C-alpha cells in the first residue's frame with residue numbers, strides 16, 4: 025500500500041466514523057424525551073414545580089403517573105427526576121462517566137461556597153484534590169481514628185440532655201457541630217457562646233437563603249447577577265453578596281487559628297493540621313490554601329446539619345413509636361449491660377440499634393431531593409433521549425417511599441431491615457440517603473458512626489418521652505419539616521430523663537474523664 029492509499033484509507037475511515045456519530049446522534053435526538061407533567065409555553069414548569077411543600081413527595085406522586093424517569097423544563101432547560109433506586113443506580117452509578125458533574129451555581133459561588141467539594145465541577149483538578157483528601161481520611165477504615173471524638177461527644181450529649189431535659193434539638197445540633205469542628209480543626213466545643221458554634225451556625229444559615237442550588241433565576245441566567253438589585257429575578261444575587269462575608273469567615277477564621285496554633289506547636293490532631301503538615305515547608309499557593317479551606321469547611325458544612333437533622337428525627341421517632349425505644353433499650357441492656365456505656369465494639373451485637381439508624385435515614389431522608397448532578401453527554405436510557413447538560417435530580421425522598429420496596433413506607437419500622445429468618449421483613453438497606461456514583465457523600469462512614477454512637481448511648485442512658493401541656497396532657501408533636509437543601513424537622517417539645525441513677529453516674533463519670 026502506498027502512502028497516498030494509506031492516507032486515503034485513514035481519511036475515509038474518519039469520515040465514516042463521523043457520519044456514524046452524526047446519524048446515531050440524530051436518531052437519538054429523534055427518540056422521545058422522558059415524559060412529564062404538562063408545563064406552560066416558554067416558562068415550562070416554573071410555576072408548577074413545588075417550592076413550599078415537600079417537593080420529593082410531589083415528584084413521587086407525579087412519578088406514579090409519568091414513571092420513574094421524568095422530565096420537566098424551566099425556561100427551556102431540562103431537568104430529569106429519577107424516582108427509583110433502579111433508575112438512579114443505572115444512570116448515576118453505572119454511567120457515572122457522564123452523570124457526575126454539578127450544574128452551575130452562581131448564587132452559591134457569589135456567597136463564597138465554590139471552595140466546597142459539593143459545588144466543584146467534576147472535570148477539574150480541584151475536584152480530584154478535594155476528593156483525595158476525603159478518600160484518604162474518611163474512608164471506612166480512616167474514620168476509626170475519630171471514634172474517640174465521637175464517643176466523648178456522645179457522652180457530653182447525654183450529660184447535657186440529662187441536665188437540660190427539654191432542649192433536645194439544640195443539643196443535638198451542638199453534638200454534630202462539636203464533632204465536625206474537632207475533626208476538621210481540632211477544636212472541642214465546651215460552651216454555648218463558643219465562636220465556632222456562632223460561625224458554623226451563621227455559615228449553615230446561608231443554605232436557607234440561597235434557593236435551590238442550580239435552579240434560581242440567577243443560576244439559569246447568570247447575566248442577571250450584573251443587573252441592579254431592583255431588577256426582577258436578581259434578588260438571590262443581592263442576598264448572596266450580603267452573605268459572602270459570613271461564608272468567608274466560616275472558612276477563614278478556623279484556618280487562621282489552626283495555622284497560628286501550629287506555629288506555636290499547640291495544634292490538636294485534625295484534618296487541617298494533618299494536611300498542612302503533609303505539605304511541610306512548601307510555600308502554599310492561593311489555590312492550595314483554598315483547597316485546604318474547602319476540605320475543612322466541607323467537613324463542617326456537609327456533616328453538621330445533615331447529622332443533626334437525622335438525630336432530631338430519632339427523638340421524634342421514639343416519641344411516636346415508644347415500642348421501638350423499648351426494644352432498642354432492651355437490646356442495649358442485654359448486650360452492653362447497665363454498668364458500662366456502649367462502644368463501637370458493641371455494634372455488631374446490636375442489630376436492632378443499627379436498624380433504628382437505617383430507618384431514621386429512610387423515614388425522612390435529610391437531603392430529600394439529593395444534590396443535583398449534571399450530564400455531560402447526550403444519552404439514551406430505556407429508549408428515551410436525555411440531552412447533554414440536563415440537570416439530574418435523584419428523588420431520594422421518592423425512593424424512600426417506594427411501596428414496591430418498603431412496606432407501609434410512611435411508618436417508622438426498624439424491623440423492616442431485619443432478615444425474615446428472625447422475624448423481620450428483609451427489606452434492603454436504604455443506601456440512597458447518601459446519594460450516588462462519584463458524587464456519593466464522602467462523609468457517609470463518619471456520619472453513620474456519629475449517628476450510631478449517639479443513638480446507642482441515648483438508648484443506654486436516657487428515656488425520651490412526650491412533653492405535657494399545662495393540663496397534664498401529653499403533647500403529640502406533628503411531623504412537620506422546614507424544607508431546603510437539608511430538610512429539618514420543626515422544633516418540637518419532648519422530655520429527656522436519665523433511665524436510672526446508675527446510668528446518670530456512669531455518664532457523669534465518663535464526662536469527668538474527658539480531657540480539657
Ligand code: HEM
Pocket residue numbers: 141142143144162322323324326327328330331334390391394395396397456457458459460461462463464465466467468470471472
Ligand atoms: C446523615 C448524614 C449525611 C447525609 C444524609 C448526607 C447526604 C449527602 C448527599 C445525599 C449528598 C449528595 C450526593 C450526590 O450528589 O449524589 C452528599 C454530598 C456530600 N456530603 Fe454528605 N451527608 C451526610 C453527612 C456528611 C458528612 C459527615 C460529611 C463530611 C464529613 C459530608 C460531606 C459531604 C460532601 C463534601 C458532599 C459533596 C460530595 C461531592 O459533591 O462530590 N456529608 N451528602
